[in-house]
Amino acid sequence: MAPVRVIRGSGAWQDALPQIRALCSSPLFLGRSSATQPLRNTLISSLTSAGMKVAPALLRHDCCNEDLSRLQSEWSVHRSDGVIAAGGGKVLDAGKLLADRLDLPCITVPLSASTCAGWTALSNLYSPDGAFFGDQALKYCPDLLVFDHDLLRQAPPRTLASGIADALAKWYEASVSSGASQDGLILQAVQMARVLRDQLLIDSVDAMQNPGGDAWIRVIEACGLTAGVIGGLGGARCRTVAAHAVHNGLTQLQACHGSLHGEKVGFGVLVQLRLEERLGGNRLAEQAHRQLLPLLKQLGLPVSLDDLGLSKASLSDLQQVCDFACREGSDLHHLPFSVTPGALLEALVGASEPSVRRP
Numbered sequence: 591m592a593p594v595r596v597i598r599g600s601g602a603w604q605d606a607l608p609q610i611r612a613l614c615s616s617p618l619f620l621g622r623s624s625a626t627q628p629l630r631n632t633l634i635s636s637l638t639s640a641g642m643k644v645a646p647a648l649l650r651h652d653c654c655n656e657d658l659s660r661l662q663s664e665w666s667v668h669r670s671d672g673v674i675a676a677g678g679g680k681v682l683d684a685g686k687l688l689a690d691r692l693d694l695p696c697i698t699v700p701l702s703a704s705t706c707a708g709w710t711a712l713s714n715l716y717s718p719d720g721a722f723f724g725d726q727a728l729k730y731c732p733d734l735l736v737f738d739h740d741l742l743r744q745a746p747p748r749t750l751a752s753g754i755a756d757a758l759a760k761w762y763e764a765s766v767s768s769g770a771s772q773d774g775l776i777l778q779a780v781q782m783a784r785v786l787r788d789q790l791l792i793d794s795v796d797a798m799q800n801p802g803g804d805a806w807i808r809v810i811e812a813c814g815l816t817a818g819v820i821g822g823l824g825g826a827r828c829r830t831v832a833a834h835a836v837h838n839g840l841t842q843l844q845a846c847h848g849s850l851h852g853e854k855v856g857f858g859v860l861v862q863l864r865l866e867e868r869l870g871g872n873r874l875a876e877q878a879h880r881q882l883l884p885l886l887k888q889l890g891l892p893v894s895l896d897d898l899g900l901s902k903a904s905l906s907d908l909q910q911v912c913d914f915a916c917r918e919g920s921d922l923h924h925l926p927f928s929v930t931p932g933a934l935l936e937a938l939v940g941a942s943e944p945s946v947r948r949p
């Protein structure tokens with residue numbers, strides 16, 4: 591339901607070193623992007639100074655079986671006794687899955703607030719070139735989550751905007767999938783998602799404009815921690831719905847691989863609201879769309895297929911996205927009405943049109 595221990599705030603990494611040392615003495619240290627390499631080098635030297643023998647490892651593609659098998663064989667050489675994953679969602683997911691498969695302690699160190707993957711007992715699996723494959727439940731949440739504000743502050747602003755969109759989706763999806771649940775804990779998780787959304791509606795713009803300020807701290811913790819609490823409490827039953835299904839569909843297109851997870855999910859929220867409005871006759875969805883569209887634009891998030899780099903996408907590309915999102919077993923079918931790929935295509939194309947207020 592939650593990591594065994596969470597250390598958060600400015601200087602959290604230094605505070606966490608004794609805890610990391612207590613969990614492992616020769617950790618595998620997983621990262622990916624060249625942009626965070628200098629930062630990761632600093633973290634690795636502090637682990638070494640604290641007496642640990644570190645085996646650095648790189649994720650080459652994505653959180654995919656190919657990378658994981660390679661990392662497992664690298665591990666069989668070093669025999670590391672723990673996994674530290676430092677990076678964004680893909681790295682954290684891969685680190686958690688690797689630790690799960692090898693039965694090792696897992697330490698997550700998010701280097702951006704783009705995700706709540708540092709918290710959860712779930713990893714998303716992709717193909718090596720980034721097409722969504724499926725998600726995998728893990729045995730446990732991480733043993734330690736280090737949420738260091740000083741590290742997070744160095745992330746590009748775009749990753750924070752992406753995290754905001756992903757965290758906003760919690761309410762729009764959980765309220766549809768689980769709002770009528772009989773389980774008190776799940777209902778409370780749904781309400782927490784509403785409070786999280788309200789907080790983000792109030793604080794997001796301020797957070798983006800003033801990194802390091804009070805609103806920024808509330809927002810990074812909302813995206814990286816509270817969103818994880820909701821996933822932990824609600825579990826598999828507090829499911830994702832159409833916003834993530836649209837994301838999963840979009841990842842099938844190479845042209846979309848340049849956009850971040852939350853960027854696609856935020857667009858997916860607009861699409862979901864449009865479906866609820868058009869097919870479900872839901873007035874609240876119409877209102878929510880009207881409220882959300884300007885906010886996403888203000889945060890610099892993509893709100894149309896063009897913004898997502900799909901201006902040149904062919905009809906058959908878009909059909910592929912819709913067929914994937916509407917395939918049997920997709921979370922999209924948690925919507926209380928049925929959606930055909932054709933209706934979804936219409937919503938994708940019209941996602942950024944303002945709602946027309948009906949009499």
Ligand SMILES: [Zn+2]
Pocket residue numbers: 756834851855
């Ligand atoms: Zn997500």
